[in-house]
Amino acid sequence: MRYFLSLGSNLGDREKNLAHALALLEKEGVEILKISSLYETQPVDFSAQPWFYNQLVEVRIKANPEAFLDLIKKIENKMGRKRKQKKEPRTIDIDIILAEDKVIHTKELKVPHPRMEKRNFVLLPFVEISPHTFHPVLKEDMKTLLKKSDNRSIVKQIKK
Numbered sequence: 305m306r307y308f309l310s311l312g313s314n315l316g317d318r319e320k321n322l323a324h325a326l327a328l329l330e331k332e333g334v335e336i337l338k339i340s341s342l343y344e345t346q347p348v349d350f351s352a353q354p355w356f357y358n359q360l361v362e363v364r365i366k367a368n369p370e371a372f373l374d375l376i377k378k379i380e381n382k383m384g385r386k387r388k389q390k391k392e393p394r395t396i397d398i399d400i401i402l403a404e405d406k407v408i409h410t411k412e413l414k415v416p417h418p419r420m421e422k423r424n425f426v427l428l429p430f431v432e433i434s435p436h437t438f439h440p441v442l443k444e445d446m447k448t449l450l451k452k453s454d455n456r457s458i459v460k461q462i463k464k
Contacts, residue, residue: 318357340429342463360429
């Protein structure tokens with residue numbers, strides 16, 4: 305199954321954390337298809353924390369979305385992610401943004417990721433690697449969603 309993941313880090317060596325997360329995903333059998341540039345991004349919602357490095361990746365794995373989420377949480381834990389409160393600083397955050405054209409709403413998993421269309425740190429790298437991918441609920445491609453976004457947080461491409 306094909307997925308789009310958003311990776312973020314705002315603690316420690318942010319670039320190294322993202323690279324390490326990708327390496328751990330590959331070690332677990334996840335095929336990396338496309339990787340966006342690195343972006344430095346202003347925190348959204350809880351601004352009193354360090355800025356993030358973010359990246360979007362397209363991947364393929366045979367696991368269903370729930371099993372893939374379990375694998376992602378295992379990798380986050382291995383990298384020292386502690387979940388004490390929402391929106392706190394973190395060494396790594398890996399979110400499933402899309403899972404093909406699936407729409408999933410369970411207690412543990414919501415796909416497409418809620419508010420992705422309001423998050424330029426997701427949309428900008430998405431447009432970079434897959435501008436014509438459609439949001440299965442909003443029925444618009446990523447390029448259109450970015451144009452419509454009213455999010456004004458700063459997102460700077462820092463490394464291709």
